[in-house]
Amino acid sequence: xxxxxxxxIYKTYGNxxxxxxxxxxxxxxxxxxxxxxxxxxxGSGKTTLLNVLSSIDRVSQGTISIEGQNINAMxxxxxxxxxxxxxxFIFQDYNLLDTLTVKENILLPxxxxxxxxxxxxxxxHAVSEDLGIADIADKYPNEISGGQKQRTSAARAFIHDPSxxxxxxxxxxxxxxxxxDLLNKLSDLNTKRNASIVMVTHDPLAASFSxxxxxxKDGQIYTQLYKGEQTRxxxxxxxxxxxxxLGGVQHDS
Amino acid sequence: xxxxxxxxxxxxKNFKHYYVYIFALVFSVALxxxxxxxxxxxxxxxxxxxxxxxxxxxxxxxxxxxxxxVFLVYAxxxxxxRRSKEIGLxxxxxxxxxxxxxxxxxxxxxxxxxSLIVGIFxxxxxxxxxxxxxxxxxxxxDVATLRFSSEAFVQTLVVFAAIYILILLMxxxxxxxxxxxxxxxxxxxxxxxLKKMTALxxxxxxxxxxxxxxxxxxxxxLFSGMFLGNQFFVVMIAILASVIIGTYLFYKGSVSxxxxxxxxxxxxxxxxxxxxxxxxxxFRMKSNSLLLMIITTLSALSIALLSLSYIxxxxxxxxxxxxxxxxxxxxxEHGAEFVQxxxxxxxxxxxxxxxxxxxxxDLSEVLSMSAEEGNSLFSFADTTMLVIxxxxxxxxxxxxxxxxxxxxSDFLNNLMHIQEQGMIVFTGEEYVYKLAYxxxxxxxxxxxxxxxxxxxxxxxxxxxxxxxxDKDVELSTEFSQYTGVTITNREDIERADTIFHALDIDIWxxxxxxxxxxxxxxxxxxxxxxxxxFLGLAFLITxxxxxxxxxxxxxxxxxxxxxxxxxxxYTQTDLLKGVQHKxxxxxxxxxxxxxxxxxxxxxxxxxxxxxxxxxxxxxVMAIYTALYSxxxxxxxxNYKRVIKEAL
Numbered sequence: 001x002x003x004x005x006x007x008x009i010y011k012t013y014g015n016x017x018x019x020x021x022x023x024x025x026x027x028x029x030x031x032x033x034x035x036x037x038x039x040x041x042x043g044s045g046k047t048t049l050l051n052v053l054s055s056i057d058r059v060s061q062g063t064i065s066i067e068g069q070n071i072n073a074m075x076x077x078x079x080x081x082x083x084x085x086x087x088x089f090i091f092q093d094y095n096l097l098d099t100l101t102v103k104e105n106i107l108l109p110x111x112x113x114x115x116x117x118x119x120x121x122x123x124x125h126a127v128s129e130d131l132g133i134a135d136i137a138d139k140y141p142n143e144i145s146g147g148q149k150q151r152t153s154a155a156r157a158f159i160h161d162p163s164x165x166x167x168x169x170x171x172x173x174x175x176x177x178x179x180x181d182l183l184n185k186l187s188d189l190n191t192k193r194n195a196s197i198v199m200v201t202h203d204p205l206a207a208s209f210s211x212x213x214x215x216x217k218d219g220q221i222y223t224q225l226y227k228g229e230q231t232r233x234x235x236x237x238x239x240x241x242x243x244x245x246l247g248g249v250q251h252d253s
Numbered sequence: 254x255x256x257x258x259x260x261x262x263x264x265x266k267n268f269k270h271y272y273v274y275i276f277a278l279v280f281s282v283a284l285x286x287x288x289x290x291x292x293x294x295x296x297x298x299x300x301x302x303x304x305x306x307x308x309x310x311x312x313x314x315x316x317x318x319x320x321x322x323v324f325l326v327y328a329x330x331x332x333x334x335r336r337s338k339e340i341g342l343x344x345x346x347x348x349x350x351x352x353x354x355x356x357x358x359x360x361x362x363x364x365x366x367x368s369l370i371v372g373i374f375x376x377x378x379x380x381x382x383x384x385x386x387x388x389x390x391x392x393x394x395d396v397a398t399l400r401f402s403s404e405a406f407v408q409t410l411v412v413f414a415a416i417y418i419l420i421l422l423m424x425x426x427x428x429x430x431x432x433x434x435x436x437x438x439x440x441x442x443x444x445x446x447l448k449k450m451t452a453l454x455x456x457x458x459x460x461x462x463x464x465x466x467x468x469x470x471x472x473x474x475l476f477s478g479m480f481l482g483n484q485f486f487v488v489m490i491a492i493l494a495s496v497i498i499g500t501y502l503f504y505k506g507s508v509s510x511x512x513x514x515x516x517x518x519x520x521x522x523x524x525x526x527x528x529x530x531x532x533x534x535x536f537r538m539k540s541n542s543l544l545l546m547i548i549t550t551l552s553a554l555s556i557a558l559l560s561l562s563y564i565x566x567x568x569x570x571x572x573x574x575x576x577x578x579x580x581x582x583x584x585x586e587h588g589a590e591f592v593q594x595x596x597x598x599x600x601x602x603x604x605x606x607x608x609x610x611x612x613x614x615d616l617s618e619v620l621s622m623s624a625e626e627g628n629s630l631f632s633f634a635d636t637t638m639l640v641i642x643x644x645x646x647x648x649x650x651x652x653x654x655x656x657x658x659x660x661x662s663d664f665l666n667n668l669m670h671i672q673e674q675g676m677i678v679f680t681g682e683e684y685v686y687k688l689a690y691x692x693x694x695x696x697x698x699x700x701x702x703x704x705x706x707x708x709x710x711x712x713x714x715x716x717x718x719x720x721x722x723d724k725d726v727e728l729s730t731e732f733s734q735y736t737g738v739t740i741t742n743r744e745d746i747e748r749a750d751t752i753f754h755a756l757d758i759d760i761w762x763x764x765x766x767x768x769x770x771x772x773x774x775x776x777x778x779x780x781x782x783x784x785x786x787f788l789g790l791a792f793l794i795t796x797x798x799x800x801x802x803x804x805x806x807x808x809x810x811x812x813x814x815x816x817x818x819x820x821x822x823y824t825q826t827d828l829l830k831g832v833q834h835k836x837x838x839x840x841x842x843x844x845x846x847x848x849x850x851x852x853x854x855x856x857x858x859x860x861x862x863x864x865x866x867x868x869x870x871x872x873v874m875a876i877y878t879a880l881y882s883x884x885x886x887x888x889x890x891n892y893k894r895v896i897k898e899a900l
Contacts, residue, residue, distance in 0.1 A: 056820060056900065077824055084822025095817045099532035103521035111524045112822050120522050137521070156821075 003163055003196050004030040004053065009062030011048055011219075022048045023059070023219040030164065033194040035187060037207040039243065040216035046200045047168060049216065053198060054087060054166040055079050067163055084112050088157030088195070092169035094149040096141040102152050103128075103137040109160045127155045130192070131185055147178030151185065158189055167199040171206045183209040204243060208236035215246055222246055256352065260359050271335075273802055275368060277328035280798070281321040282372025284791050285412060287380035288317055289405035291387070313784045317791060322416055323547070324795040329420045331802055333357075333427055341433045350428050357424050365417050373409065377401065383787070390566070391779030458510030461502025468496035469849075472857040496850060500549050504542035508842065509535045525823055529831030534838050537807065544803075548796045549843045553850035555789035556877055560855045560870040561862045562782040568863030569774045575864070576701040577767045579604075579737030580746065581753060584703055584763035588736025594752050601741035602749075609703060609733055610640045610721060614710070618675030619658075619690045639699065640679070640710045642717035646698060651713045656688035658708040659696040677710065681723035686716065702763050703732050732763055793877060797884035800840055804888040808895040815899035825896055832892040840885040848874055 011023040022045045030036055040046045051057035053064060055071045064071050066086060074082060088109070089095075096105050103124065110120040128134040131151045136144050141152070150170060157165045170186070171179035187209050190197055199210060207213045209232070215222040225242060227235045268275075292310050333340075343353050471492045475485075512535045519527065538545065583591060588606060595602050617634040643651040651657055656677050671693055679686040699709055712720070740749050750768045758764050815828055852870070859866045 054820075080819070080822050080824040080827075082822075083820065087822075089820050095813075095820075097528065097532075097814050097817065099536055100523065100528065101521065104523050104528075104532075107522050108528070108818075109821050111522055111528075112827070117520070117522050121520070124521070 001032045002029050003032045003034075004028070004064070004066050004198070006053060006064045007062055009052060009059045009064060011045075011052055011057070012060045021219055023052070025062075026216075026220055028053075028214065028221070030196050030198060032163075033190070033196055034212065035190045035197045035210040036199070037210040037213045038198065038200045038216060039202060039204075039207055039213055039239070040222075041246070042202075044216045045219045046202075046216055050166055050168055050198065050200045054089065055083060084109060085160070086163045088160070088162040088165040090150070090153050090157045090165065090167040090170045092172040094141070094146075094153045094173075096149060096152060096156075098141050101138050101140055102133060102144065102148075105141070105152055106155045106159055109156060113160060115160075123159055127159045130158075130189060131155045145178070146174055147181060150174060150178070150182050154182065154186060154189075158193065158195065161193060162195060164196040164198065167197060167201075169201055170199065171201065171203055176205075179203070179206065204236060204239040207239050208232050213239055213242075215242060217246060256356060257359075260356055260363075263356070264360055264363055267336075271332055271364075273805065274328050274332045275364060277324060277798065277802075278364060278368035279372045279375065280794070281325055282369050282409065282413060283376035283379055284794075285317060285321055286373045286376030286405060286409045287383055288314060288787065289408050290377065290380040290402050291383060293402040293404045310784055313788050316788055318412055320551070320788075320792055320795050321412075322419065324799065325416055326420065326423065327544075327799055328802065329423065331806055333424060334806075337431070340428065340431075344433050354425055354428050357428075358421055361417065361420065361424075365413065369410070369413060373406065376409075387780070387783045390783055391776045454506045455510050456506075457502050458506030458508075461499050461505065461507045464495045464499030465503060466499075468492045468499060469853045471495070472853045475857045476860075497546065497550055500846060500850070501542055501546040503846065504538050504545045506539075508538045525818070525827045525831045526834045528818070529828065530835035530838055533807075533811065534835060538842075541803070544799070545843055548799065549847045549850070551792055552796055552843065552847035552877075553854065555785075555792045556847060556851035556874060557854040558785045559789045559877070560851065560873045561859065562778065562785045563869040563873050564855075564859055564863040564866060565778045566775070566782050567869040568865050569771065569778060571864045573767055573771050573774060575697055577765050577770060578697040578700060580740045580767050581738040581749070582700040582702065582763075582765050582767075583736040583738065583758060584700070584732040584734070585758075585761045586734065587756070587758045587761065587764065588734070588738070591753065591756060591758055592736075592738060594756055595738070595740075595749060598748065598752060600745045600749055600752075602738055603741065604736055604738040605645060607641055607645050607699065607735045607737075608721075609699075609735055610717070610724060611637050612640045612710075612720060613680040613725060614638050615678040615680070619672045619677055620708075621670045621672070638707060638710055639704055640712055640717065640720060641698060642714045643711050644714050644717075646696065646711055648696070649694065649711060651691075651711055653713045653716055654689055655691045655713070657691050657694050657711040659694045659698050659711055660701075660704050660707075660709040661693050661695065679710075679720065681720060682725050684719070684723055686712075686720065688712065688716070699735055700737075700765065702765060703735055789877075790880075793880055796843075797881055800843070801884045801888050801891075804836070804839060805891055808892050812895055812899055815896050819896075819900045825893075828896045829889075829893055832896070833889055836885045836888050836892075840881065840888070844878065844881055848878070 006026065006028040008025050008027060009023055010021065010025065013020045013022060026049065028049075038046050038049060048057065052059045055064075055074075059072060062072075066082075069082065071079065071082065096102075097108075100108075106124060106128065107120055110123065115123070124137075125134070128137060131154060133148060133151050133155060136148055136152075141149055144152070150173075154170070157167075167186075171182060174182065183206055186197065186199075189195065197210070199206070201207055208227075211227050213225045215224070223242060223246075225235070225238055230238070292314065340353055340357075343356070344350065348356075468491075471488060475488060475492070512531050516523070516527070516531055516535075523531070581591065588604070592602065592604050614636060615634050616636065616638070620633045643649050643657075646659070649657060672690075675690050677688050677690050679688070693708070694711070698711070738749075740746055746768050750766050753759055753764075753766050753769075759766065759769075818828060819825075851874075855866065855870055859870075863869075
């Protein structure tokens, strides 16, 4: 079942005279429960793609629908309503509120949906057990490590069981151990909760945890790799190879 | 590009960004200059001549310099914080700290000169308006003309040059202290390290509230007669100290303490109001406790002073009415002469003459101070008081064994305890008169000048005659006779007053004209009220601005939070609601604390100033609150813009 569908999306910046096309006629589909990575060089349009897919930015042309609803046609209020029910976010710099404790941060999406307090507590326990952050629930963000912060951020994304989670370079600020730890947790939750994940990354190792890698170049899909029955190492090697072709210097005459 | 061109460009480009700073400057200059213009205006001599108005204005101007300096230093700090990245960048590309300082100084100089010119122009126009208000409240019939005062101009220049140097010094220290790395971080690391509530903090929080309450308690006891003489001063200092320190601890600990309890009870489940107000205020109030303390204390001070001066102004008529019962009160033998003169001019009048009989008396059964043993200077058991016959008081018929008291004053009411009944014992040369006290009549029979603001006894005519014959000759008073003249037609008052002066009756001590007294009092209090009002307004605006600037700064810092929250699905309306909540606390807490402080301050000593407390005080508080909330609303508007831009 297709959960996210983008057809012929364009995104341009600037005015008529000085126009930059960041996305041009890009098509993308994400299935329910799928873990997709988006890779590409700096400036290839990865983050813009994620922004328009996640309704933070609007496309210039084309349609994006999540669970059959066209998000381009929505008003600001509807959009916010939609975001709070169906989407989850994980960011490179965690985006936790410094003035709130870990638990308060994680419970935010539930309070905005006005979930009953008791139910909220149960949900918090489930997700914090899964991510191993139950024991730091009452700490402030500046008292915990980067890995813990990112797991907090992940818990916040998962707690309200959204249909799709967008992750922007979630491992960008983590050391390699914390990174693989987080990715393991993410793919566990992905299977356990059957939530789709769209992750932007430039780290091949991070990408190798997903089921499909989409390579972007100059605002278009360059190629896609499926993991299929491969082991993670084999998939990783594939990704490296493709990245080499994609980013390599081309000697055309 | 030369340094000079860089400076020029900086100013041009930053002008929009730093309007806050420029506004602060222009406003301060205008305020100060208009105040100075008034001070040096010859027209003001008429109004200040009568009282110690000049001294009041001097004190006012010193206070004004203080307020303006605090305000400008705060604005400058904000200004430099916003530019810290730029300062770091200049150093990164190889400028010395000296060059950076030079750039900043010249920029500041240009801003200062520009603001001075605009501010002086504004201040000049403002002072004309102020002058008209002044004439209105003092009741002087004069046309507000203004001249450009060069003294005021020079004074303003000197003061602002001094502030400029102060700010330069602060900037120099700032640049010297900071490394390039920390400069880049000033803008980003604004949150101080958040820590959990410690037990110490909780104790401090409770202690702070305790201190404030203790101060309030002391203030309510201040005039109850518990403290006398030297103690009095010590207690005043103690009240001030405990309230001010209490306020500081209140912001430092109590606010976070209370909010923490509320937050604990939510068990991690916060709604948008809590997220934006509770958690943010909890930490920010703590770090700004000193600033908030100053703001609160000074607002309390200005509200209290405004209330007191308004109370005086409000009760001038009543006070004079109490002190001088008739239109003209003559205590010398010129009474008859004045009445004759009035008759000659055809001014209808009625008059009464009362012989003043001073008698030895024991009032200890009826009047007492609550701590009489501490007061050796004065005893109710052995004092003297004026006695009059019930014949001169139409409303009263006193039996032979009875005595009434009259001429009560609010001032004494607050210092003395008056018993319901008891015996009053008068001692004459030969006889002792033991009379039953029947009550305190709300009457003013004699002028305060004759009674010394002490009550007067009213006895039966026959007893009065006996006492008159039996009087102690050595106890004769300064005045022996009182003539109260009442003019029948109000329109004749001014003419009568002229006669009163023409006959030189007014040069004798004790002879008073109610009309003239009211004028003098109104003028004196009017000037003081005007100065206090001006300072109060100046303070209101500066403290409002400081809070507003603080909120502007905070909104920039919290922009990232709004981005997160909007991504999580909060709508702009949700966030705005939370922000309104936050403003309610941010502006409300200092205001409410300030109002409380001033209420207790006014309550402890208002009777020294007038006869009516509640109405004038509430009027002052309502106006203050209304003006103050304007800044809260401005702040909400600013947040609205920031939230809109956040996503």
